[in-house]
Amino acid sequence: MRKSFSFIKNTLINIWFGIKTSFLASKKYFLLKCLVLLSTTFIPLTTIWLWQEILNGVVAGSTKAVFILLIVYLAFKLLTYLLAHYDIYIRMRYVNALTMYIENVMIDKTSRVDLAFFDSAKMGDKVRITRSNFEIMGSVAWLVFNIFSAIINVIATFVIVTTINPWIGILTILFLIPFFIYDNKHTNYMWEMEEAQTRDDRKKDYYNNAFYDNNIQFEIKLNKLTDFFLGRYKEIWQRLYKKRTKAGILHTLRISFFLLLNFLSELLMLLFSVQGVIAKEIGIGNLQYNISMVARLREQSIELIKNVNWLMVNNVRLKSLQEFIAMKPEYEQCGKRIPSSNPRIEFCDVYFRYPNCEDYVLKNCSFVIEPHERIALVGQNGSGKSTIIKLMFRFYDPEKGMIKLDGIDIKEYDIYAVRRVFGVLFQDYVTYCLPLREIIALSDFVNRFDDGKLQKVSDISGVTEIIKDWPDGFDSVLGRYYADNGKDLSGGQWQLVGLARAYFRDNEFMILDEPSAALDPIFEDRIFAQLYDLSKGKNAVIISHRLSNTTLADKILVLDDGHIVERGSHFDLLKQNGKYAYWFNLQASKYV
Ligand SMILES: Nc1ncnc2c1ncn2[C@@H]1O[C@H](COP(=O)(O)OP(=O)(O)O)[C@@H](O)[C@H]1O
Ligand SMILES: [Mg+2]
Structure with missing residues (x-):
C-alpha cells in the first residue's frame, strides 16, 4: 500500500x-x-455527431438540412486534416526546442x-542514463499531452455511451481491465529487457564502431x-534479435485476444442499436453514431492505458534526470577572496582518497611552498x-587537514580565481x-589574436619549430576530426x-606535471632549463621522473607512502643519503 502510494506520488x-x-x-x-x-479532442466528437x-x-x-450539414461536416473534416499536419509541424519545432533546452x-x-x-561509476551511470533521457523528455511531454487528451476523450465518450446504454458503457470499461494489467506487465517486461540488453547493445556498437576508428x-x-x-x-x-523477435511474436498473439475481448462492447452496441432501428426507436444515423462512440471510447481508453x-x-x-538537474556542486561552494599572484601554499596534515576508494592517496601530508620558490616534487x-x-x-578537497593560501583556508577563496593563479x-x-x-590561447581566450604573444610562447615551448613549414601558421587546424587537411601531431608535439x-x-x-613523458631528451633538457630561467623570482612546481631535471630546484619534496619523507635542496638530500639519494644515484649510474 505504502509502496503503491509512493509510486503514484513519484x-x-x-x-x-x-x-x-x-x-520552460x-x-x-x-x-x-x-x-x-x-x-x-472535440472536433472528432462533433464530426461523429454531424454524421x-x-x-x-x-x-x-x-x-436542404442535409446539404448544409454536409458542408459543415466537410469543413470540419478539412480542419481535422489541417490540424493533424499542423500538429506534426509543432511537434517537430517543439522537440527541437526541448532538446536544445535540456542539452543546455x-x-x-x-x-x-x-x-x-566523473570518478564515480555510480555518477557515471547517472550521466549515461540522463544523456539517454534527452529523447525521453521529448516523449514525456508528448505522453502528458496525450494522456490529457485521452482523459478528456474517455470522459466525454463514456458520458455519451452511458446515456445511450449505461451497461454498455460500464462493460466497455470492465473489458479493458485485463488489457490494462497485461499491457502494464508487457511494458515493464520490454523495459527490463531493454535494460538487461544495454550492455550487449553497447558491446555490439563497440565492435561495429571499431571499423570506423x-x-x-x-x-x-x-x-x-x-x-x-x-x-x-x-x-x-x-542474440539480441532472436530475443526481441520472440517477445514480439508472443505479444502479437496475446494482444489479439485482448482486442477480441474489447471488441465485444462494439458488438453489444451493434445488437442494441439494430434492435432500436428495427423497433423504429432510433434512426440509422443514431446506429452509426452509437457504434462510433463506443469505438472511440475503446480506442481512447487503450491510448490512455498505453500512455x-x-x-x-x-x-x-525521469527520476535520474531530475536528480541530475537538482545536483549541487559541492566544491564550488566557495568564498569570495581573491588570492595573490604567487601565494604561500601550505598543506597541513592533508588526508585524501578518491571518491569511492578505500585507500588514502595522501596521509598526513604537510609541506610549504614559499612565494618565489621553485619546488620539485619527486616520488614513485x-x-x-x-x-x-x-x-x-580544488578539483577535489581533502578529507581531513587543510590547504592554506597565504595562511587562509583555500575554501575561502573564489575557486576560479584560485585556478587562475597557476599556469x-x-x-x-x-x-x-x-x-x-x-588551442594555444584556450588558457586566455580573449587574447587569441595577439600574434606577438602567440609567437613568444611558441618560441619558448618549441612550437615554432613544429610549425615552421606550415603555410597557415597559427591558423592551421590540428586534428582531422572535421578538417580534411588537419595537421597530425605526435604525443610529444x-x-x-x-x-x-x-x-x-x-x-x-x-x-x-611530467612534461617529459613523451618528449625526447634534448627537448626535455631545454624545457626544464627554460622553466628554471623563466621562473626566477617566481613560483614553480616541477614533477619529473628524471631526477637530473630536478637538481636545480630551490627545494625538493620527496613523496612516499602518501606523505613527504624528505625535503631540502639537491645537495642537502644527497647528504641525507635517503630515498632521494638512492634514486638519484641509481639513475646517474645508468648514464655513466
Ligand atoms: N581519479 C582517480 N580515481 C581513483 N584513483 C585515482 C584517480 N587518480 C589517481 N588515482 C590513484 O591515486 C594514486 C596516486 O595517483 P597520482 O597522483 O596520479 O600519482 P603520481 O602522479 O604520483 O604518479 C594512484 O594509486 C592512482 O591509481
Ligand atoms: Mg602523475
Missing part, C-alpha cells in the same frame, strides 16, 4: 516535472500544442559539477581482423604527485580539433603545444 511528480520542463523549453509551442490538443444528423436527415428526406541544462550542469563526479582500422588491416570483429558483432546482433503504463516505466529514467609512480596538484586546483601543463595531454591559435598554452596565460606560478 509518477505525479514526474508528470509535473514533464509539464514544467516542456513549458518553449512557452510558445507549449501553448500552441495545448490549443491544437483541445481542438483535436449522425446527416444520416438521419437522409432517411427523413430533408435535402546538461552542459551547464556537467561544466559546473565537481571533477569527483582510425587506430583500430590500422590494427584490423595489419592483423587481418575483419572476421574477428564482424563475427563478434554478428553473434551479439543475432499511462509507458509513463510509469519512464519513472526510473602512483605516489600522489599529480593528486597534490589536483588538490591545489599548468597536466600530465595527460589533451588533443583538440581546432586552429592552433585557439602535443605536449609542447600544451606547454605553449600553459605559458600563454602569463602566470607567476607555473606547474609542469
